[in-house]
Amino acid sequence: MTDDSGARAGDELGRRVATALHDAVEDVAPPPSLRTRVLAGRRPAADPFAVVESGSRASDPADGDAAAVVPIERPIARRWRRRVTMGVAAAAAAAALTAGVLASALPGLSDEHATDPDRCEAPWGQSTD
Amino acid sequence: MSAPSTTVDEACPVMPRGWDEFAPLYDEHHQRLFRVALLLCHGQRAAAEDAVAETFIKVFHVWTDTDIEHFFAYARQTLIRHTIGQARRRQVADAYLARHGVVGVDGASPVEDRVTASRATFAALASLPSRQRTAVVLRYYEDLPYQQIADLMGVTTGTVKAQVSVGLHRLRELFEAEPA
Numbered sequence: 001m002t003d004d005s006g007a008r009a010g011d012e013l014g015r016r017v018a019t020a021l022h023d024a025v026e027d028v029a030p031p032p033s034l035r036t037r038v039l040a041g042r043r044p045a046a047d048p049f050a051v052v053e054s055g056s057r058a059s060d061p062a063d064g065d066a067a068a069v070v071p072i073e074r075p076i077a078r079r080w081r082r083r084v085t086m087g088v089a090a091a092a093a094a095a096a097l098t099a100g101v102l103a104s105a106l107p108g109l110s111d112e113h114a115t116d117p118d119r120c121e122a123p124w125g126q127s128t129d
Numbered sequence: 130m131s132a133p134s135t136t137v138d139e140a141c142p143v144m145p146r147g148w149d150e151f152a153p154l155y156d157e158h159h160q161r162l163f164r165v166a167l168l169l170c171h172g173q174r175a176a177a178e179d180a181v182a183e184t185f186i187k188v189f190h191v192w193t194d195t196d197i198e199h200f201f202a203y204a205r206q207t208l209i210r211h212t213i214g215q216a217r218r219r220q221v222a223d224a225y226l227a228r229h230g231v232v233g234v235d236g237a238s239p240v241e242d243r244v245t246a247s248r249a250t251f252a253a254l255a256s257l258p259s260r261q262r263t264a265v266v267l268r269y270y271e272d273l274p275y276q277q278i279a280d281l282m283g284v285t286t287g288t289v290k291a292q293v294s295v296g297l298h299r300l301r302e303l304f305e306a307e308p309a
Binding site: 013014016017018020021022023024025028029030031034035037038039040041042043 | 148151152155156159160163164167168172177178181182183185186189247250251253265266269270272297300301304
């Protein structure tokens with residue numbers, strides 16, 4: 001097959017494919033409602049990440065039945081949400097660990113010492129009794 | 130990817146135009162464009178209608194400001210970009226639905242249910258990746274040379290030849306499996 005001779009002048013398989021393609025759409029025409037829809041400037045689908053059952057014609061209120069729209073989660077958004085979730089979890093764990101270390105390092109702040117009257121001392125170490 | 134060709138005639142500025150003036154262009158080109166869309170959408174009529182509607186609306190907004198020298202070629206290029214973009218989004222949707230165990234919806238049944246041969250053709254086209262399908266349709270339905278297909282798809286001529294060759298090989302297997 002030469003490059004500019006066109007597919008119809010090509011080999012047998014090419015001719016067969018060309019014939020099949022032409023036969024498949026022969027006598028096919030769009031519905032008259034499409035003209036009305038186009039010339040009214042109505043776009044098919046608002047959300048590019050939506051899967052609309054039986055095409056976006058179903059999403060057109062003028063055409064009747066309501067659409068079954070499945071929201072599609074973008075991979076990038078999903079990836080970032082996972083990262084943020086992991087970051088928040090790591091921060092919470094670090095805060096809990098820090099609180100535990102501080103509580104054990106400063107016994108004067110614990111409840112046991114705060115409620116023991118014998119240990120009620122002034123900050124400079126002298127008893128208040 | 131080269132931009133679709135539009136020309137602005139400076140000596141004769143474009144008068145404000147609306148949908149009424151656009152209607153004759155729709156009437157002249159909609160049928161051929163719909164057939165190309167139907168092949169690119171492998172027989173899914175609803176998807177083809179959406180693609181044609183989206184194409185005409187996009188072209189209209191360009192047409193109101195500039196003269197389009199070759200209207201059908203411009204509209205066909207817009208259609209091809211739209212269908213390739215839709216196929217890419219469809220892959221994302223299918224991946225999402227597969228992860229969540231939902232069976233994907235194909236839109237509508239092929240338009241030519243009454244003709245077995247047409248159904249087989251659409252099924253064969255559906256088995257090709259979108260770019261291969263586009264290359265095969267442009268080559269064997271629109272009868273375009275490789276260079277023009279490459280310009281339309283924004284790839285090299287060699288890539289188009291490879292896609293047509295692989296697509297044709299795949300179609301040969303399918304046609305041999307189901308004799309004409």
